[in-house]
Amino acid sequence: xxxxxxxxxxxxxxxxxxxxxxxxxxxxxxxxxxxxxxxxxxxxxxxxxxxxxxxxxxxxxxxxxxxxxxxxxxxxxxxxxxxxxxxxxxxxxxxxxxxxxxxxxxxxxxxxxxxxxxxxxxxxxxxxxxxxxxxxxxxxxxxxxxxxxxxxxxxxxxxxxxxxxxxxxxxxxxxxxxxxxxxxxxxxxxxxxxxxxxxxxxxxxxxxxxxxxxxxxxxxxxxxxxxxxxxxxxxxxxxxxxxxxxxxxxxxxxxxxxxxxxxxxxxxxxxxxxxxxxxxxxxxxxxxxxxxxxxxxxxxxxxxxxxxxxxxxxxxxx
Amino acid sequence: xxxxxxxxxxxxxxxxxxxxxxxxxxxxxxxxxxxxxxxxxxxxxxxxxxxxxxxxxxxxxxxxxxxxxxxxxxxxxxxxxxxxxxxxxxxxxxxxxxxxxxxxxxxxxxxxxxxxxxxxxxxxxxxxxxxxxxxxxxxxxxxxxxxxxxxxxxxxxxxxxxxxxxxxxxxxxxxxxxxxxxxxxxxxxxxxxxxxxxxxxxxxxxxxxxxxxxxxxxxxxxxxxxxxxxxxxxxxxxxxxxxxxxxxxxxxxxxxxxxxxxxxxxxxxxxxxxxxxxxxxxxxxxxxxxxxxxxx
Numbered sequence: 103x104x105x106x107x108x109x110x111x112x113x114x115x116x117x118x119x120x121x122x123x124x125x126x127x128x129x130x131x132x133x134x135x136x137x138x139x140x141x142x143x144x145x146x147x148x149x150x151x152x153x154x155x156x157x158x159x160x161x162x163x164x165x166x167x168x169x170x171x172x173x174x175x176x177x178x179x180x181x182x183x184x185x186x187x188x189x190x191x192x193x194x195x196x197x198x199x200x201x202x203x204x205x206x207x208x209x210x211x212x213x214x215x216x217x218x219x220x221x222x223x224x225x226x227x228x229x230x231x232x233x234x235x236x237x238x239x240x241x242x243x244x245x246x247x248x249x250x251x252x253x254x255x256x257x258x259x260x261x262x263x264x265x266x267x268x269x270x271x272x273x274x275x276x277x278x279x280x281x282x283x284x285x286x287x288x289x290x291x292x293x294x295x296x297x298x299x300x301x302x303x304x305x306x307x308x309x310x311x312x313x314x315x316x317x318x319x320x321x322x323x324x325x326x327x328x329x330x331x332x333x334x335x336x337x338x339x340x341x342x343x344x345x346x347x348x349x350x351x352x353x354x355x356x357x358x359x360x361x362x363x364x365x366x367x368x369x370x371x372x373x374x375x376x377x378x379x380x381x382x383x384x385x386x387x388x389x390x391x392x393x394x395x396x397x398x399x400x401x402x403x404x405x406x407x408x409x410x411x412x413x414x415x416x417x418x419x420x
Numbered sequence: 421x422x423x424x425x426x427x428x429x430x431x432x433x434x435x436x437x438x439x440x441x442x443x444x445x446x447x448x449x450x451x452x453x454x455x456x457x458x459x460x461x462x463x464x465x466x467x468x469x470x471x472x473x474x475x476x477x478x479x480x481x482x483x484x485x486x487x488x489x490x491x492x493x494x495x496x497x498x499x500x501x502x503x504x505x506x507x508x509x510x511x512x513x514x515x516x517x518x519x520x521x522x523x524x525x526x527x528x529x530x531x532x533x534x535x536x537x538x539x540x541x542x543x544x545x546x547x548x549x550x551x552x553x554x555x556x557x558x559x560x561x562x563x564x565x566x567x568x569x570x571x572x573x574x575x576x577x578x579x580x581x582x583x584x585x586x587x588x589x590x591x592x593x594x595x596x597x598x599x600x601x602x603x604x605x606x607x608x609x610x611x612x613x614x615x616x617x618x619x620x621x622x623x624x625x626x627x628x629x630x631x632x633x634x635x636x637x638x639x640x641x642x643x644x645x646x647x648x649x650x651x652x653x654x655x656x657x658x659x660x661x662x663x664x665x666x667x668x669x670x671x672x673x674x675x676x677x678x679x680x681x682x683x684x685x686x687x688x689x690x691x692x693x694x695x696x697x698x699x700x701x702x703x704x705x706x707x708x709x710x711x712x713x714x715x716x
Binding site: 119120121122123124126127128131132134135136242243245246247248250251254255257258262353354356357358360361364365375376378379380382383384387388390391394395398399402 | 685693
């Protein structure tokens with residue numbers, strides 16, 4: 103099979119082993135629990151029957167691989183188990199909170215790309231100037247800045263000080279999109295800073311490499327204007343790089359979201375996994391980790407497919 | 421080409437003067453950013469080790485008459501909600517920060533480097549399987565994995581940082597694998613192999629030393645990532661447990677009392693920022709040192 107459908111098919115088959123490894127890591131968390139997992143899950147005061155029941159439900163009396171595939175079969179059917187605390191269905195719990203996290207992550211991706219990519223282009227086209235040095239320094243600071251600290255500073259000054267933004271909480275995007283974005287602005291800014299820094303840096307160095315290449319020099323010699331070179335040749339050549347780097351930020355953003363959601367009391371999945379870990383609510387912890395890792399893997403797939411659509415050479419070569 | 425000198429061929433790199441000490445001082449003198457970062461980190465390490473001796477107060481000594489004080493002559497950086505001296509807690513917290521960063525990166529290296537060399541050197545289906553495992557673990561956001569592991573294994577700094585290290589391992593393994601693939605076909609490896617060197621000898625004496633350079637840079641940059649992860653996890657009270665001090669934990673308390681004493685949130689935040697910045701700057705400097713063709 104050739105072309106984009108063939109490429110997608112090949113990518114999907116490569117995805118299977120990756121998914122198996124990722125889900126296996128999530129599954130094996132249960133083995134990290136000290137002591138008998140059945141007693142841990144049932145709770146300290148559970149009756150012997152309850153423990154036996156749990157042991158049977160989770161299949162702890164079976165070999166590990168059998169347990170894994172049993173678990174996986176349940177997961178594929180959408181059964182992630184129940185919360186040990188509220189007894190609520192884990193998948194329902196996650197789907198109630200996931201939209202808040204997705205709004206936050208997408209918002210900060212858009213913010214980060216909208217600021218970071220132009221900054222990188224500016225720095226590269228003015229290499230060695232004061233502006234370039236300023237952008238590179240700010241990018242270094244941005245990478246090292248703890249996003250949750252920035253979040254605290256933003257809350258203190260812009261929410262508690264000036265009351266421009268609500269300090270904590272979130273509003274559903276489907277109920278009131280504007281209000282939802284208003285609530286999400288400060289956490290998104292806190293998250294976007296590292297995206298801005300990484301994108302500015304990587305776009306700068308990718309563009310510098312392209313602009314320094316032989317064929318650009320030829321174009322210059324032929325008398326093409328700098329603007330035409332930048333837009334028709336420079337940026338077009340780094341489009342795939344920009345897309346790939348932006349996609350890779352999803353992983354980083356889910357990481358930071360766990361902490362930033364706690365700062366802003368956003369009822370997202372990051373916050374959910376945080377307090378579930380404190381409460382030793384393993385099914386919820388496993389569920390959130392699973393959903394997030396699958397989302398990262400699918401984001402990577404999406405980036406590959408988009409790259410193939412924009413650049414047919416990618417589809418042909420992989 | 422089979423003269424003994426061909427075993428040490430990567431000639432471009434050996435043009436620097438031979439004596440190692442001399443080279444270090446020359447480098448550090450010529451690279452001011454590296455000098456500043458390294459000096460800062462050295463001071464931090466000393467502060468971490470000697471905190472019990474040099475800190476003005478014991479880190480957990482409460483002074484309930486002086487809660488949430490602004491900076492003063494007695495408390496240079498003020499005091500927290502239990503009247504504990506912020507500067508002293510900051511100094512004691514640096515131990516946990518450095519320990520956490522070192523532990524996570526150490527675990528990443530111990531798992532990742534041998535794994536990468538192994539699958540790269542053996543190749544074939546081992547490489548195929550190993551690479552898929554690497555991809556699978558790589559998909560985990562490090563903090564999500566760390567939170568998940570603390571949820572199962574129990575909260576605490578060591579558990580959290582083992583998980584962060586586990587998520588670093590595939591990154592290092594991937595780099596090491598790619599490097600090994602390049603180096604193992606180099607002429608000097610072939611030459612050594614022709615002289616009857618064992619596989620172990622080839623790996624330890626020729627492949628690892630010549631493939632490790634990008635890992636050194638990556639490891640330095642990872643120290644910053646691990647430091648930020650420790651701060652974040654301790655902020656969520658999944659890492660360092662009170663009353664032990666950590667920069668992230670201090671930020672959590674400061675955030676709680678932010679309306680009463682907003683200045684308390686600055687010192688720990690700057691400590692995290694400067695330390696992460698120092699690791700990153702040092703990493704970039706080492707990158708330039710190892711590959712002079714790179715411009716900043």
